[in-house]
Amino acid sequence: MEYRDYYKILGVAKDVSEPEIKKAFRKLARQFHPDLNPGNRSAEERFKEINEANEVLSDPEKRRKYDELGSHWEQIQRDRDYARQYAQPGEGSREDFDLRDFFTTFFGERMSGFGGGPFAAGPHPGGDLQYEIALTLEDLYHGPRKLLSLSVGETCPTCHGQGMITTSSVREGKRPVVTSAQPCETCHGTGQISKQREVEVKIPKGVKEGSKIRLAGMGDKGIRGGSAGDLYLVVRLLPHRLFRLNGYDLEADLPVWVDEAALGTQIAVPTLGQKVLLKIPPGSQSERRLRLSGKGLHKPHGEGTGDLYYRIRVMVPEQASAKERELFTELGRLRIERGNEPSIRKNLE
């Protein structure tokens, strides 16, 4: 992927003012618009480039970022392979992909004309969308639904996806002639606008970090009757305050007082669902793992559910009272008296 010099594409200097960018864009867009260059592939490519350059340079925030990151281009390129991993097959032509790749690497978002655009007559399929979705372990456990607000491309209402506002004159008995063509102000000639859309997503059982959920037909809307693209959600698991994840099993530490560990007890412990009573058997040592069967995460393809393990950590009072010291001393005396305790420090001798 090559570095794209947006200033050069628009034929303007680096310190160009905003109105001048607009002017340069309009002039070039008029020159290379596909409607005025039917069947001309290189004009189409130029038109796409011009639109991309304009989208960046006419937005002060994007322009600042572009200027800033331009000098770090080599490093950005190294990150590109990572970005490419997420590319979907069928995202469009090779050129389309490279255009988007450069743009998304810079801005971490899609071009507003991504996947669509009035680049050819007739129906044009909508682009696929990809979003990362941050989920908690609770989301995975309870599964079913999550409401997301996504930015999705829809047909521009001003130009109806044409990208251009054209005026034509009709002479009697002849075909209409385009007399003037202006890039659409609403969509900057892309034919699409970004719209926030609420999407309710059903989280399938068995997803984990990095899983990709495909929602067919939920991507960008098609242009002129083209089919809609797909929506891909890449799962990013948020760390949990209590549970560590091991495959589909969960694990957590359980502090237990020395008397509870020696005598056994029952402790109400949290799970991803409701609290449950966990039985601590008498004589439980530190590191002992107690299993709560089926309280882990759902496995895929109906293979059941993982387990939740609580790992015991035996605690002693940090500041024993006089009475406690007296009783611990007594315990020690009884232990020595019993005499049949194997040495716990054998491996140190």
Ligand SMILES: [Zn+2]
């Ligand atoms: Zn428009």
